[in-house]
Amino acid sequence: MARVMDAGDVDRAIRRIAHEILEKNRGSNDLVLLGIQTRGVPLAERLALALEGIEGSPVAAGSLDIGLYRDDLDQRPKTELGATTVPVPIGGRTVILVDDVLYTGRTIRAALDALADIGRPSRVQLAVLVDRGHRELPIRPDYIGKNVPTSRSERVSVHLVERDGEDGVVIESREET
């Protein structure tokens, strides 16, 4: 097990991404952050707080559950649905999808389908805490906390205080499947 980010790294990455978001979008007007269930949700809330800390005005943050949009429903264990909470209408706004780990890109594909059923944002951007590579779809993040080269046999776990009691990112090797 290797620790690739500690609590300080996570915090600094979120603050840097907040600055990058403001630079790219020239402020925080019309931004909506949507965290992908489950760990994208607290990350989106933290990013919203960081943005508010810099700009002084609140930024809307919500959650998106993509359980109904997966293309691999037949191949994975059942999970209960998480909440989809969209705090403001997303039509005409810039939606920033927030997730903990970007891997194959299939989650983001599903999230884009879910978004299309909710409204028509003027732009969609993607922020991830960790990009571990191995994309299977043409998807590219706009904001990256850390690039972490991995092999497919490894498992990247993001821990967040809100869910796991501590902040940090670790890589574990998992048994052959």
Added chain:
Amino acid sequence: MNHFLTIEGLSADDLNGLLDDADEFVDVLHRPIPKVPALRGKTVATMFFEPSTRTKMSFEKAAKALSADTMSFSPGTSSLSKGESLKDTVLTIKAMGTDAMVVRHKATGAPWRIAEWIEQPVLNAGDGAHQHPTQALLDALTIRQHFGTLEGLKIGIIGDIRHSRVARSDIQAFSTLGAEVTMVAPRTLLPVDPAVFAAAASENLDEVLEDFDVLYVLRVQAERGGASVFPSLSEYTDRYGITTERFARLSPEAIVLHPGPMNRGVEIEGAVADDPRALILDQVFNGVAVRMAVLFRLLGGESSE
């Protein structure tokens, strides 16, 4: 969960888990595009061996909102009228290719028999006077939406409990979720042995009426012998009908539910049925959401067993 046949045996966590999913599907149904791709490529057969409009349409709408295809079957126009057996009918429809069967049958236990013949999930949409589990879920969801929980609520179920699959399923679901249930009916319509049910029993509505947070009004079921066991409909209405006078005696927070179809002027007065505290159309709407939750639980994702 391989099939969805009965409320019996489900825990409060099981029920609340399904209701939590149903809450998400309520949100989906309120979106501009009330449809998700979760069950694309799956086929759901609705097989109603007994007439029904609302439950059949509700299941079909639920399947379609999950992007499943539907096939339907009605006995009047099928080979059953040519003498085909239930088993042959089921195996024929299975051979066409279906991923789940939604079954309503007048014979108690029919969905269990069908579940022995096929490996696909079977959903009980009402068997005889036995069970109607998705009705219980939609009723529980409607109450939970209104009060936040069923824990500690006093719920009166009024009417033909003896012949009612809705009452059986509801009593199990409501009591499992922590409500205190009272059955109210003339003796001929109470269960033969009320002690078997997780509910109190009363024959005098006017004595217990004011305690209730929820008044669940059952339909007088002429087709199950209901009308032959009390002297006249007007006497039934006098003693057990939810009139505007009785409605006015309820606590101002209390709500009224009815599984439909209603006999206005018999078990419920028209003005009560149309009051904003009668959540009868909310029940209908929630029916689609709970059926989506059950279909998604059975067909979405590989089996956890």
